[in-house]
Amino acid sequence: MSETISGSRGLSIEEPLIFEQDTPGQSGVDLPEGPEPVDDRLGGLRRRNPIGLPGLSEPTVVRHYTRLSQKNFGIDSVFYPLGSCTMKHNPRLGEKMARLAGLADIHPFQPESTVQGALELIDQTAHWLKTLTGMPAVVMSPAAGAHGEFCGLMTIRAALEDRGEKRFRVLVPESAHGTNPASAAACGFTVDPIPATAAGRVDLAALKAKLGGDVAAVMLTNPNTCGLFERDILEIAAAVHAAGGYFYCDGANYNAIVGRVRISDLGIDAMHINLHKTFSTPHGGGGPGAGPTVLSAALAPYAPLPAVVHDDRGFRLVEHAAGSGARPCGRIKGYHGQFGVFVRALSYMMSMGADGLRQAASDAVLNANYLLAELSSDLTPSFAGPCMHEALFDDRFLKDSGVTTLDFAKALIDEGFHPMTMYFPLVVHGALLMEPTETESKDTLDRFIASVRGLARRAKAGDGADFKAAPVHTPRRRLDETTAARTPVLRWRPPEK
Ligand SMILES: Cc1ncc(COP(=O)(O)O)c(C=O)c1O
Incomplete structure (x- = not known):
């Protein structure tokens, strides 16, 4: 050892x-030495023996x-082309704000009068999200993007129940993130996939053909997971509304369009925003994150509680809808959402300003297009550019080289870079999805491009045999990611007597 x-x-x-x-x-x-142990009087709770x-x-x-x-091999030490897909760089200012005693040391059970500042902070974060998207309502409690999807679909279900309509089908593009069908299924809907066109976008004709009186919603990701803007979005919104369904947008990729596209202009009824992606908050190891969900006027009455309101009595937390006319779909999380994440997101929004957020979106798209343009001659881009915030390649350039997408990604680690997203989206073979985000400099991108190019040329020249053993310069070597049988099965065993 x-x-x-x-x-x-x-x-x-x-x-x-x-x-x-x-x-x-x-x-x-x-x-200092404590008093003699007194385990007899405490029912044996205090030990005489050392606890090891x-x-x-x-x-x-x-x-x-x-x-x-x-x-650790992560965003704080190396370039991380997983980008906002996992999380972007977290400005240290946000961390500093989140550690302020007045924000860090409060408790959700404190009386409202003692946490007016915290409630105002939630309200202000909500205000920014509503202003940026143009949407009339936002639910702040979802704890991640997937949870935001669940929240949006629960409001859709509540609205349908209120209308007395039995609609059970949710249309989800094939290229969607796995959480989309999972959220729809968790809300009791049946998932019906929509195929993609050869150009990487939703097949509008196929979508229209699937619409009908049993369709509850269409879930569209825009920009989609191939890094492309869904240009037919207005027509999709109109078609689903004409069929009596709701239009859900997966806003995980909002980073590419924040400040440039007003969500309310797109006919969207519900959209979650992954704060860790667009607003630079941490999401390490899957949490804690936050996925506030903006809602249209049609869905706002069904928003889950609690909600922060501001009136002549100050900031209040509304926990019950009685007498308000609202018909909330319930409560989806304990307390009021991920408060520490809101602190960081608001600090990011305020320090960037609206113009800064808009600039960040442009820079994220510019950086991804730089990768796409520079690497297109050595790798195989899956779709014609320009792209949005991420550049998608597939494994055709590795054909007959004996090197797989996995080997390629592992070899990149030895070059000092974190691998890109691999094998997703599923609509292309052996995907290599690169998202640099706005924070990377041209110098970093150029070093990354040089390494990727070098590896691609070696693989194509038949010199990629040692990629199979990569990474060799890391504290841990390659894990066997292919053999399910190696996954240990943990079984509970009764404690030994
Ligand atoms: C397109 C898309 N939708 C949904 C999600 C789920 O978000 P979260 O990880 O916050 O649950 C992700 C996460 O990567 C995503 O990329």
Whole structure:
């Protein structure tokens, strides 16, 4: 376990467990002796025997966790062309704001009068989202993009129930993120896929042919997961409305159009916004995130509670709809949403300003088009450009090379770059989806382009055999991502007597 081998960054590959670094008698604190244990009087709750914590000095603990953190390969250490798909760079200003005691040390059960500032902050964040999208209402509680989808579809279900209509089908493009069909199914709908055209966009004729009196909603992602703007969006909105359904937009890719496109002009009834993507908040390891969902006037009465309102009594949290005329679809999360994420998002919005957000969208699109243009001669772009915020390539350029998309991505790690999104979207073979975002400089993009080009040329020249072993310069080598049988099955065992 404690064998040390030098990795590319001069780090020990194996880090002993904190328990293996136990030096009995060492401690990071020097506490006064306590009274004699009194376990008889406390029903045996206090122990006489040591509980087996390792003896460690403070520097040993700090170094252990610092070394572990340095093994991370992520956005704070290298270029990360997964882009806003996972999360963008988080400005440190947002982190600083979120740590202000008046924001960090409050509790959701505090009386409203003591958290007026926090309620105002939620209200202001909501105000920015409504202003940017032009939509009349927003639900702040969803805890991620997928949760926002669930929220939007629950309001659609409530609206349909109110209309007394039994519509159970939701049309979802083949290229959609997996969360779209999952959310529709979780809300009790049946998912009906819409094919894509050869140009990577929704097949409008196929969509229209599927519309009918049993269709509850169409879920469209725009820009879509191929990095293309769905140009038929107005016609799609009109068609689904004419058929009596609602129009849901997956706004995960809003980063590409924020400040440039007003969502309310597109006929959209509900759209979630992944704050970690567009508004630079953290989403590490899948959470905590936030996916506020904007709603049209038709769906606003069905929005789940709670909601922050502002009146002559100050800021209030509305927990019950009684007497308001609203028919909320329920409550989808404990408390009031991911407050710490709102702090960071609002700090980003206010520091960027409306013009800055618009500029960020333009820069994100420019950066993706730079990658598309520079790499098109060595890789195979899946669709004709220009693209929006991400550039999509497939694995045709690797044909007969013996190198797969996975090998290519792993070889990129040895070049010092995090891999791009692989094998998604599913509508192209062996996808390599690159999203640089607006924060990357031309210099970084040029270094990335040079590495990708070099690898592509090596693969095509038949010199890619060692890609199979990549990465070799990382604390951990390649995991077997292909053999399901290797996945450990965790089974509960009764404690040993
Ligand atoms: C297009 C699209 N829709 C939905 C989601 C789900 O968002 P979240 O990860 O916040 O649940 C993602 C996440 O990557 C996405 O890219």
